Amino acid sequence: MNAKTLILAILNFQESTGYEIRKNCTDGAFSYFGDISYGSIYPTLAKLEVELLVTSRMEQDPGKPERKIYSLTELGRGEFIKALAHPPAKDKFKSEFLLIAMTAETNTPEAVKHAIDLRIADIEAELAMIKEHTTDCDHAGTCWVGEYGISIKQFDLEYLKKKRGELQAIAGTALTMKSAAE
Amino acid sequence: MNAKTLILAILNFQESTGYEIRKNCTDGAFSYFGDISYGSIYPTLAKLEVELLVTSRMEQDPGKPERKIYSLTELGRGEFIKALAHPPAKDKFKSEFLLIAMTAETNTPEAVKHAIDLRIADIEAELAMIKEHTTDCDHAGTCWVGEYGISIKQFDLEYLKKKRGELQAIAGTALTMKSAAE
DNA sequence: TAGGCCATGTAACCGGTTACATGATTAG
DNA sequence: CTAATCATGTAACCGGTTACATGGCCTA
Numbered sequence: 001m002n003a004k005t006l007i008l009a010i011l012n013f014q015e016s017t018g019y020e021i022r023k024n025c026t027d028g029a030f031s032y033f034g035d036i037s038y039g040s041i042y043p044t045l046a047k048l049e050v051e052l053l054v055t056s057r058m059e060q061d062p063g064k065p066e067r068k069i070y071s072l073t074e075l076g077r078g079e080f081i082k083a084l085a086h087p088p089a090k091d092k093f094k095s096e097f098l099l100i101a102m103t104a105e106t107n108t109p110e111a112v113k114h115a116i117d118l119r120i121a122d123i124e125a126e127l128a129m130i131k132e133h134t135t136d137c138d139h140a141g142t143c144w145v146g147e148y149g150i151s152i153k154q155f156d157l158e159y160l161k162k163k164r165g166e167l168q169a170i171a172g173t174a175l176t177m178k179s180a181a182e
Numbered sequence: 183m184n185a186k187t188l189i190l191a192i193l194n195f196q197e198s199t200g201y202e203i204r205k206n207c208t209d210g211a212f213s214y215f216g217d218i219s220y221g222s223i224y225p226t227l228a229k230l231e232v233e234l235l236v237t238s239r240m241e242q243d244p245g246k247p248e249r250k251i252y253s254l255t256e257l258g259r260g261e262f263i264k265a266l267a268h269p270p271a272k273d274k275f276k277s278e279f280l281l282i283a284m285t286a287e288t289n290t291p292e293a294v295k296h297a298i299d300l301r302i303a304d305i306e307a308e309l310a311m312i313k314e315h316t317t318d319c320d321h322a323g324t325c326w327v328g329e330y331g332i333s334i335k336q337f338d339l340e341y342l343k344k345k346r347g348e349l350q351a352i353a354g355t356a357l358t359m360k361s362a363a364e
Numbered sequence: 365t366a367g368g369c370c371a372t373g374t375a376a377c378c379g380g381t382t383a384c385a386t387g388a389t390t391a392g
Numbered sequence: 393c394t395a396a397t398c399a400t401g402t403a404a405c406c407g408g409t410t411a412c413a414t415g416g417c418c419t420a
Contacts, residue, residue: 001276001278001281002407002408003407003408009281009285012285012288017370017371017372018371018372018373019370019371019372032275032276032277032280032281033276033277033278033280033281034276035274035276035408036407036408036409037408037409037410038371038372038373038409039373039374039375039408039409039410039411040407040408040409042372042373042374043373043374046373063416063417064370064371064416064417065370065371065372065415065416065417066371066372067370067371067372068371068372081288081289084281084282084285084288084289084293085289085290085293087293087296087297087300088277088278088279088281088282088297088300088301089278090304091275091276091277091278091279091301091304092217092274092275092276092277093214093273093274093275094183094214094215094216094217094273094274095214095215095270095273095274096183096215096270096271096273097270097273098214098215098327098330099183099191099214099215099266099270100266100270101323101326101327101330102323102324102326102327103191103194103266103323104322104323104326105322105323106194106263106266107263107266107267108267111266111267111269114269115269115270118269118270119270119273122272122273140286140287140352140355141283141284141285141286141287141349141352142284144283144284144286144345144348144349144352145280145283145284147345148280148283148341148342148345151337151341152334152337152338152341155333155334155337156334159330159333159334160330163326163329163330166326167323167326170322170323170326173322184379184380185379185380199398199399199400200399200400200401201397201398201399201400217380218379218380218381219380219381219382220381220400220401221380221381221382221383221401221402221403222379222380222381224400224401224402225401225402228401245388245389245390246388246389246398246399247387247388247389247398247399247400248399248400249398249399249400250399250400
């Protein structure tokens with residue numbers, strides 16, 4: 001999903017500053033749709049304003065940096081709904097952890113253990129994040145997605161904890177000769 | 183994961199042509215690590231050969247296009263193992279389906295239904311692909327990853343089938359006034 | 365007082381995609 | 393006879409990242 005559509009999607013839920021948009025698609029509730037950094041957010045926002053898809057207003061809280069708050073125009077909302085109309089692209093899932101798991105035999109047991117620990121911590125953090133967004137949720141679509149995420153992540157976590165032993169058992173088995181020689 | 187490491191990873195398992203590498207990381211067993219197209223595979227392969235991380239040999243089956251088969255050198259294998267050593271980046275999961283689900287209220291019930299159908303079909307196809315790679319598997323790491331994938335996808339599929347009704351029920355609820363006016 | 369967070373923005377760079385060029389074989 | 397699959401490669405283009413510039417406030 002490109003920067004334009006992603007920004008439109010976020011602004012469809014809540015008016016935001018560039019800074020908030022970035023936070024939202026890095027850690028927040030919108031992190032499942034795409035990933036963009038300041039270098040593409042601010043220029044895209046400027047372009048969208050020229051195209052009349054968003055408007056901005058300045059806000060100045062004393063003792064805080066000035067905020068430029070963007071919100072979707074009716075034109076922008078239409079553009080977003082139009083973008084939603086065509087069938088979605090396939091989900092993308094990319095995992096370096098899976099590569100480490102697949103090559104566990106040629107990796108050190110410590111590295112494999114560390115990778116598993118890290119992944120468990122990541123999933124737990126994500127679970128906490130989703131729960132936070134879902135418990136006090138009043139928006140049906142967001143709730144459904146949140147509960148979906150919680151179920152899957154929970155299952156993932158339990159599976160990993162149950163089966164991590166098996167993976168650690170095969171870790172380093174292709175290195176034994178080499179390390180014995182050292 | 184960048185093209186270089188991904189290619190090294192694939193060649194670590196099996197010697198391949200550029201064409202096969204592309205297939206493997208588009209549909210095959212390596213599709214969970216990264217996604218690259220011809221435009222980056224062939225030039226990267228050429229660079230890797232200059233760096234002595236891979237070697238190539240030509241193969242000519244009569245009645246077939248000539249194949250340039252690349253394989254990892256010892257230097258390349260070392261480079262790959264070194265790359266595996268540092269802790270993996272977080273898993274990345276991006277889903278346009280989730281955005282459609284989240285915005286189901288402002289989308290048409292047909293589009294939502296279609297998106298769900300499509301996603302179920304995608305997961306089923308992926309499940310079939312993983313099972314194919316896992317049933318006759320003799321490599322411990324690959325088996326572990328395959329079983330992991332099967333479990334998660336199966337759970338995902340069941341959850342989706344059980345809860346799709348709820349999502350379809352909220353689809354279009356924010357459009358009723360508009361469509362009534364039309 | 366150092367580091368982290370809030371906040372906006374720019375410019376150079378680059379990795380990777382898209383589209384093109386080419387051509388033989390096989391399946392429907 | 394057409395479409396798909398196998399097969400290798402190039403060049404232009406571009407979306408997005410990285411790194412930089414700037415600066416005030418708050419917390420440890």
